[in-house]
Amino acid sequence: MSSVSIRDLTVAFGSTRVLNGLSLDVQAGEFIVLLGPSGCGKSTLLNAVAGLLDVADGQVWIGERNVTWHEPKDRGIAMVFQSYALYPRMNVRNNMAFGLRMAKTPKAEIEERVTRAAELLQISHLLDRRPDQLSGGQRQRVAIGRALVRDAHVFLFDEPLSNLDAQLRNELRVEIKKLHQKIDTTTMIYVTHDQIEALTLADRIVVMKDQKIQQMGTPDEIYLHPANLFVAGFVGSPQMNFFEGELTGGPGGAAFKSGELHLPLDGYNFNSAPVTGQRLTLGIRPEHISITENGPWQGFKTELVETHGADNLIWVGGHNHSLRLRQPGDCKPALGSPLTLAPDMSHISLFDTQTSMRI
Amino acid sequence: MDSQITNAGRPRFRNLAAVIALIPATAAVVVVYIGCMLWTVRLSFTSSKLLPIFDWVGLSQYSRLFLNERFSVAVENIVIFGVLFIAGCLILGFLLAVFIDQKVRGEAVFRTIFLYPYAMSFVVTGLAWQWFLNPTHGVQKLGRDLGFENFTFNWLVTQDMVIYTIVIAAIWQGSGLVMCILLAGLRGVDESLWKAARVDGIPAWRYYLFIVLPLLGPMIVTAVVLLSISVVKLYDLVVAMTKGGPGIASDVPAKFVMDHFFERNNVGLATAAATMMLIAVASILAPWLYQTYIRPAGRVA
């Protein structure tokens, strides 16, 4: 079992700093997902852990070893790539065995490890095929198998499912999750821009933007208690509803006011003491607003109903706001019908509009 | 998805084996491309004759060179040749490419015919055209045999005209290359452009001249660069076709340099002429090279 510790890591390409003094601790056996939009530095971080990039400053520790200057092969890692990166002229068996051969592993042991990994991934029947004779899903399975035979302590996944179609992606996502449960001594670091993958796979999610870690936490923490406006908006689909307004009333009787909308905040767990008159942004996820007879928000009208099967997305407008509600599939209010809404007070988030941080 | 960034810094590893692997190329660059070039330039400031001596005579080889009648003939020839050859290849190559692009039958056959001269040595081309243009047996005789008693085509042995025969032979050899490059460009032009032009009622010649030709800009630049290189290096063709004659009428700088090195044993003058060739090439290529290689490379690094 190996923990991974990234300490004050700086990566620079020429004069551009891609990562600047970034630190991150991953516990042994943990499944960490690095989530963020393109260019946020998550792949760079992964490549730095793998030793595939030159580090300008800082350290990378794997287990008890400082591997900052180690060759990739000496770090006890295995890696799976978005483009599979299977060696095109080798059959599946040789693809999986290549690393072991390079390490001069005895033949019998190579054979045994390849067989075991192939069985685990159900690709035993593909061992003699070449990569171009495999489907995308099979290729990625082989790529995972190639990582598996290395008996690495740390698995690095660089957007492994992004090249697959939606259905295969779901299938393999489940398999990766099961795989981690089977080999739960292995630490996994998984890079993706897909929040569903992040939420379903991760023990902890690291949300990144602009080369900085925005929030680190369990999927529930990230989803229900986003640390700032970016995380709140980036995670969750359909997106969270936001209202800009201000804080009124003193402590105890604090309330959120945005135009004609008013929401008493008793029961909200403030991170920091709010100040009356402070500009705030209120965030509520679409599923945390219910349609009731007597809620605090009246005078909304249905503008559009998107049918999603299991549930419906209802766009409502009123008081110069437009918001999305997620309702069960049988809820289809007629267009233009008046609605009264009740936000679920235990699931709202408040952010300081200026700093965009949660309060 | 950070591919823009990771590609910009393609993972490049420090490795002793890589350094060793680059030693031969580095040696070639340092010793041959830089070393020999500087040596040649240095020799052009000496009075070397048969063997190199390292005295310093300033620019006197250059002043001798510019007064040398043979060198001025060579320079004049290469200018005439360069302009006509490049223009000829571009026009003929473009026409061939456009006509071949008309979904003609036997396209592959035509393409093969137009390009095959490019596969051959300049020596072969030179000898073939020398035979064809030879006044005693070639075209001139052909014309007279056909009944045109006074038909005359003796450019090959006429001092004022001989350079044009070399131009013809070179165009014959080189226009297939231009066709090939431009055809690749034409095939890359979005087909819906032609559909749009047809709907708008634009005639084909206008379509090619005003819509397609500007799109081929980069291909034309590539072709011009490749052709320019063969202009400066022009040597084999002249040797095989005319030996620089009649007299010195079809001499070119490369031949001037070679003759002064190895036959006339005038190393000082030859290196001065070679240096002039170097300067000519550098002034043509510098802007193009800068734009094509140095600038993008700078961005990547």
Add this chain to the structure above:
Amino acid sequence: MTMMQASGRRPSRISAGTIGIYAFLLIAAVFFLLPAWIMLMTSLKPMEEIRLGNILMWPNAVTFEPWIRAWSEACTGLDCRGVSVGFWNSVRILIPSLILSIAAGAVTGYALSFWRVRGANVMFGLLLLGAFIPYQVFLYPLVRIFAVTGIYNSFACIVLVHVIFGLPIMTLLFRNYYASLPVELFKAARVDGGGFWSIFIRIILPMSTPILIVATILQVTGIWNDFLFGLTFAGRDNLPMTVQLNNIVSSRQGESQYNTEMAATILTAMIPLAVYFISGRWFVRGIASGAVKG
């Protein structure tokens, strides 16, 4: 009166445009084929017929004697062993030059595209620059260097020259090809513990077949067609076919044996032409991938 309704396939008409296109292409084809045709016809005629007849005409009496003479009897000065001597010299120059220049270009291109070596980009830039500079700029000092090291006028010398001057285009070719391969493949091999040579031999080289073919075509035609280097560096006993051919034609005394000369010329063009006709589209690809030739 019946109206013709436009229906179904439009009746095809051979338009003036179509005729024009084919007329132009045919005339152009004649222009390109004529010299080859004349060479071939000349090489198949006895001298008497050449003196009297029409160079375009099919020979009255086809003779292969000029071909035999060209191959085994044509004289360079006093040496009358035919172009076969030059042919075999060219073969002996070609094979090592071909293998070494491709190997050098492949390794250099690979090192440049995947590995970091200080100053490598500068070196590559200078190498490319070298490809554009007229050879006359390097020749004389090179001759001096080879003379001092004692390999001037030998096979080793001409092979070395071909490798050196083949390096820019070969390196460019392989570097560009390797740059187009997915980087992740290389990363995977690194994680798997591959080193410089093992990645090259086991992973990169097996993927290089297309570019190896292109490189071979470029180098076979380029080296075979070389005249300048052969003339300058090969030495009297190793002259390649192109140089020997030119010597045969230019050292003629008295009335030349045009038929023999043309046969020798065709023989000299044979190898590159065979490569051209056999390789077809690959040849075109070679040109398109940035041919910096001769």
